[in-house]
Amino acid sequence: GQQLNQSPQSMFIQEGEDVSMNCTSSSIFNTWLWYKQDPGEGPVLLIALYKAGELTSNGRLTAQFGITRKDSFLNISASIPSDVGIYFCAGLSNTGNQFYFGTGTSLTVIP
Amino acid sequence: DTEVTQTPKHLVMGMTNKKSLKCEQHMGHRAMYWYKQKAKKPPELMFVYSYEKLSINESVPSRFSPECPNSSLLNLHLHALQPEDSALYLCASSLFQGISDGYTFGSGTRLTVV
Numbered sequence: 001g002q003q004l005n006q007s008p009q010s011m012f013i014q015e016g017e018d019v020s021m022n023c024t025s026s027s028i029f030n031t032w033l034w035y036k037q038d039p040g041e042g043p044v045l046l047i048a049l050y051k052a053g054e055l056t057s058n059g060r061l062t063a064q065f066g067i068t069r070k071d072s073f074l075n076i077s078a079s080i081p082s083d084v085g086i087y088f089c090a091g092l093s094n095t096g097n098q099f100y101f102g103t104g105t106s107l108t109v110i111p
Numbered sequence: 112d113t114e115v116t117q118t119p120k121h122l123v124m125g126m127t128n129k130k131s132l133k134c135e136q137h138m139g140h141r142a143m144y145w146y147k148q149k150a151k152k153p154p155e156l157m158f159v160y161s162y163e164k165l166s167i168n169e170s171v172p173s174r175f176s177p178e179c180p181n182s183s184l185l186n187l188h189l190h191a192l193q194p195e196d197s198a199l200y201l202c203a204s205s206l207f208q209g210i211s212d213g214y215t216f217g218s219g220t221r222l223t224v225v
Binding site: 033042050097102 | 201208
C-alpha cells in the first residue's frame with residue numbers, strides 16, 4: 001500500500017499554543033483528509049481537501065493541500081485540552097478505491 | 112441517523128471460540144469497510160463491500176470472514192483467532208466506494224484474544 005508519513009510523531013504543548021503537523025507521501029493524491037481519533041473511539045473527519053493549493057478552515061483548524069499534491073498540513077490555533085488525541089491524514093488512491101492513512105501524530109495538551 | 116453503530120463494544124474470546132462483530136448504518140451508504148487498528152497505529156484496511164458485494168480483500172487470513180447481508184449491515188465472523196489478532200476493529204461506511212468525502216467510522220470493537 002501507499003506510505004504516508006506524518007510528523008511530528010508526537011507533540012506535547014501548553015494550552016493556548018498553536019500546533020502544526022504535516023503529512024507527506026511519495027505519491028500524488030487527489031484528495032486529502034484529516035481525521036482525529038480520541039482514545040477508544042473511531043476516527044472523526046475534521047477537514048477534506050480536494051484541490052492542490054487549497055486552504056480550508058474548520059473553526060480553529062486550518063488545513064492545506066500541498067502544491068505538489070504529495071503533502072498536506074494541519075494547523076490548530078489556541079489549543080485546548082479537548083484537542084488531545086491522534087491526528088491522522090488520509091489520501092485517496094489514484095484508483096479511487098480506498099483511502100490510505102498516515103502514521104499519525106499524537107497530541108497532548110498540558111493545561 | 113448519521114452514525115455507524117458497532118456491537119459489541121468489547122469482546123474477549125478464546126482461540127477456539129467463534130464470535131461475530133456487527134456493524135450497522137442507516138445513512139443509505141452503499142460502501143462499507145472493516146479496518147483493524149493496533150494501539151497508536153493507523154487503521155489498516157481489511158475488507159471493502161460495495162453494493163453488498165466484496166470489492167477488496169487485503170489478503171486477510173481466512174479466520175476472518177466478512178458478510179454483508181444487506182445494504183445496512185456488515186458482519187465480521189471470527190474463528191480460531193490468535194492473540195496477535197487482538198486489536199480495535201473499526202467499521203466505516205461511505206455513500207459509494209471511492210467517494211472523496213471520506214468515511215464515517217463507528218466507535219469500534221475492542222477485541223482481546225486469550
